[in-house]
Amino acid sequence: MSISQANRQLNRPVNTEQILEGVALHGALNDQTNKILSKDASVFLAVLHRAFNERRKNLLQRRQQVQAELDKGNQLDFLPETKHVRENDAWRGAPPAPGLTDRRIEITGPTDRKMVVNALNSDVWTYMADFEDASAPTWDNMINGQLNLYDAIRGQVDFKQGEKEYKLRTDRVLPTLIARSRGWHLVEKHFTVDGEPISGSLFDFGLYFFNNAEELVRRGRGPYFYLPKMESYLEARLWNDVFCLSQDYIGMPRGTIRGTVLIETITAAFQMDEIIYELRDHSAGLNCGRWDYIFSFIKRFRQNSNFVLPDRASVTMTVPFMDAYVRLLIKTCHRRGVHAMGGMAAQIPRKDDKEENEKVMDMVRQDKLREVRAGHDGTWIAHPGLAPVTAEVFNKHMPTPNQIFVRREDVHVTANDLLNTNVPGKITEDGIRKNLNIGLGYMEGWLRGVGCVPINYLMEDAATAEVSRSQLWQWCRHGVQLEDGKKMEKDFALKILHEQADKLDREGAKGNKYQLAARYFATQVTGEDYDEFLTSLLYDEITNVSGKTPAAKL
Structure with a gap:
């Protein structure tokens, strides 16, 4: 028996049958489900749900309390109760974990088998496998996505579709895999505990971690995650507690899990230091989730006519509130020794039109040039065809694995900067x-x-x-x-x-x-x-x- 297996036996609940009382599946059962959602995995999910679901629901209610205050005309500001965290220069986030030192290009996409193979075969450094915004959470999608990642980690994901074969490359080290679970607001109705659906976040995280954490470490990587749509440092604290319990449960050293937080809500932008602090032993940095950030900006201030924005095309990364958000994120991350990841290039290459394709590539080039010059340590792309132009820009302007050493001490962002809606443009x-x-x-x-x-x-x-x-x-x-x-x-x-x-x-x-x-x-x-x-x-x-x-x- 290995040390890890012995630790599992020591740390797991004694009476698993009792834990499974009140736990039920409401989705189709087949070979894929049985491979991913074993009895032991179900026990783990039930433990997570019972330990954390009430806190999750309370934090969601807290979001509505914040909304009610904003609807009254109150404005956001940096929190006075956490000033000591922001002003303390002594603390740092965790050093980069294996496979996460250099993240200059991250490809993102859903977890269907074809995407998994194509993403891992791309000329990128990491692949963010997305159970959230890029996936519709049908039961089949969620289970098959877990199965596809399980197989990919073990090099067993090759398949044939029609006459075409999809195989993982063997001529290079494959990109580091990072899983993005659903946000705290979503549930998984096909798995209930005591008559209540489990959190989609805990379901996605729990299955991926339980089935793959030890195998990932054995292969020189680790269980790494993107954490979406958080709105406060208390939500980051909840994730950190989930990580600690999970590592203790299987006998894995704390700090093995790493989480990159998407700063994609306006409320989280005022709590960047605090979010890194809560996750510090598990932190892999922050990411500029640009589109969700604009969504959150409009949503939270939707009742205030002073925050009306023009056509979406006018709300670029260079308008005041977006530029301030980017600069603050980079400064905060580098001050704390963690990665500051850039945003998505969502363009699709134009194979049908060479001239238009050159325009597309130039748009991507300019966007990535802005990011790397600002101090980002890496960036996102949605299509493998964008990897060459993105690598060209980052390799030229960031010859080091990252640029965390770029401290951006010249940056001074105020609350007014983050809320500056001086955005030129029209509504048409x-x-x-x-x-x-x-x-x-x-x-x-x-x-x-x-x-x-x-x-x-x-x-x-x-x-x-x-x-x-x-x-x-x-x-x-x-x-x-x-x-x-x-x-x-x-x-x-x-x-x-x-x-x-x-x-x-x-x-x-x-x-x-x-x-x-x-x-x-x-x-x-x-x-x-x-x-x-x-x-x-x-x-x-x-x-x-x-x-x-x-x-x-x-």
């Missing part, structure tokens, strides 16, 4: 229609179980759909005047929505779900009802909750 009917097309296009794909959708040669996911939805709501709520003099009102918004939905329906494949998407979207664009997340709004449409199978019978 064209911008309205583009937002509708993106929202409808993404939602239609999601309702079919597809989590990221190519639209106009851009890879759109939940974050960009949320920006589109929130802008439409905001413009309607405040009755903004368009460039051509028209006023954005409920009837006008619904009229254009139905025009776009009908057009997409006519042009789309038979059996598409554009009209269903439009029915949901119509509730979100009139300045009245506003759900916290589109994915929560749509989730019941893609769940297939079947009969109850006690986990003890697995």
